Amino acid sequence: xxxxxxxxxxxxxxxxxxxxxxxxxxxxxxxxxxxxxxxxxxxxxxxxxxxxxxxxxxxxxxxxxxxxxxxxxxxxxxxxxxxxxxxxxxxxxxxxxxxxxxxxxxxxxxxxxxxxxxxxxxxxxxxxxxxxxxxxxxxxxxxxxxxxxxxxxxxxxxxxxxxxxxxxxxxxxxxxxxxxxxxxxxxxxxxxxxxxxxxxxxxxxxxxxxxxxxxxxxxxxxxxxxxxxx
Numbered sequence: 001x002x003x004x005x006x007x008x009x010x011x012x013x014x015x016x017x018x019x020x021x022x023x024x025x026x027x028x029x030x031x032x033x034x035x036x037x038x039x040x041x042x043x044x045x046x047x048x049x050x051x052x053x054x055x056x057x058x059x060x061x062x063x064x065x066x067x068x069x070x071x072x073x074x075x076x077x078x079x080x081x082x083x084x085x086x087x088x089x090x091x092x093x094x095x096x097x098x099x100x101x102x103x104x105x106x107x108x109x110x111x112x113x114x115x116x117x118x119x120x121x122x123x124x125x126x127x128x129x130x131x132x133x134x135x136x137x138x139x140x141x142x143x144x145x146x147x148x149x150x151x152x153x154x155x156x157x158x159x160x161x162x163x164x165x166x167x168x169x170x171x172x173x174x175x176x177x178x179x180x181x182x183x184x185x186x187x188x189x190x191x192x193x194x195x196x197x198x199x200x201x202x203x204x205x206x207x208x209x210x211x212x213x214x215x216x217x218x219x220x221x222x223x224x225x226x227x228x229x230x
Contacts (some may be wrong), residue, residue, distance in 0.1 A: 002120075002124060003120055003123035003124055004120035004121060004123065004124035004126065005120070006120065007116055007117055007118075007119045007120025007121075007123065008117045008120050010116050010117075011112075011113035011114065011115070011116030011117035011120075012113055012117075014112060014113055014116060015109040015110065015112050015113030016037065016109075016113075018108070018109050018112060019033075019037070019105060019106070019109045020033065022105050025105070025158070026101060026102040026105050027097055027098060027101055027102065028097070028102070032095060032097075035091070036088065036091045036102075039087045039088070039090070039091050040084045040087050040088050040091075041084075042087065043083040043084045043085075043086055043087025043088070044080040044081070044083050044084040044087070045075070045080070045083070046083050047079040047080050047081070047082045047083015047084065047086070048075035048076050048077065048079045048080030048083065049074070049075055049079070050079055050083070051076040051078060051079025051080075051082075052074040052075055052076045052079065053067070053074075054079075055076065055199060056074060076200075077114075078200065078203045078204075078207070081110075081207075084106075085103075088102065088103065088106070098164060100163075100164040100165030100168065100218075101164045103164075103165060103167075103168035104153075104154050104157055104164060104165060104166070104167035104168050105154070105167075106168060107150045107153075107154070107167040107168035107169075107170065107171035107172075108147055108150045108151050108154055108167065108171075110171065111143040111144075111146040111147045111150065111171060111175065112143075112144075112147045114143050115139075115140045115141075115143035115144045115147065116140075118136045118137070118139050118140040118143065119136070119137070119140055121136040122134055122136035122137050122140075127186065128186070128187050129185045129186055129187055130185055130186070130187045131187075133185045135182055135185045135186055138182055138185070139178065139179075139182055142178040142182070143175070143178070145174075146171060146174045146175055146178070149170060149174060150167050150168075150170050150171045150174070151167075153166050153167040153170045154167040162218065162219060163218040163219065164218070165214060165218045166215060166218045166219065168214075169210075169211045169212075169214035169215040169218060170211065170215055171211070172207050172208070172210060172211025172214070173207075173208050173209075173210075173211030173212040173214075173215060174211070175204075175207065175208075175211075176204045176205065176206070176207035176208025176209070176210075176211060177204075177208045179200070179201070179204035179207075180201055180204040180205055180208060183198060183200055183201050183204065184201075
């Protein structure tokens with residue numbers, strides 16, 4: 001297994017283990033936890049692949065890449081995030097669960113696993129930065145800071161000082177800001193430009209603004225009754 005595979009697997013196992021430890025607080029039974037997790041993983045894979053194909057359609061149109069034969073080549077994190085959120089939302093509606101309650105815990109687990117996986121990117125040389133910037137390690141360090149901050153917000157949610165969803169929105173706002181700042185240092189090509197931003201930076205900006213707006217909307221004065229899982 002490559003170094004990337006080792007760190008990606010380590011990140012996934014760490015994030016899943018942390019979520020498993022807190023599944024009761026998320027309002028999930030054992031069976032619901034594993035069912036939700038598999039659906040989220042499938043949604044993330046489909047979303048990550050769909051965005052890669054959408055951004056790199058020329059590679060498929062020219063035959064340079066084939067969808068099924070080269071399925072393991074090319075995934076975009078932002079697409080995976082959207083796909084995972086849609087899958088989680090569908091599961092929450094089906095089981096009549098509070099989506100935001102579970103999302104808060106993913107707001108801590110996602111950057112935790114992602115931070116470990118980015119070390120694998122550095123070892124493998126993918127998502128490289130412009131010399132002399134090890135941008136993968138910059139992002140890994142930034143993600144660990146986000147883990148710390150999102151965990152603090154989650155504690156406030158559990159103490160009923162903030163509404164459910166605040167930790168996930170904080171994660172979205174902070175990670176969007178991190179990617180917006182770091183993407184100009186990347187050397188793996190961001191050719192599409194609109195108002196000086198690449199498509200990936202545009203998505204990061206939307207995530208940052210959406211997370212910040214959600215944070216403002218979900219904030220609640222201390223003492224307001226909490227939202228509980230169904």
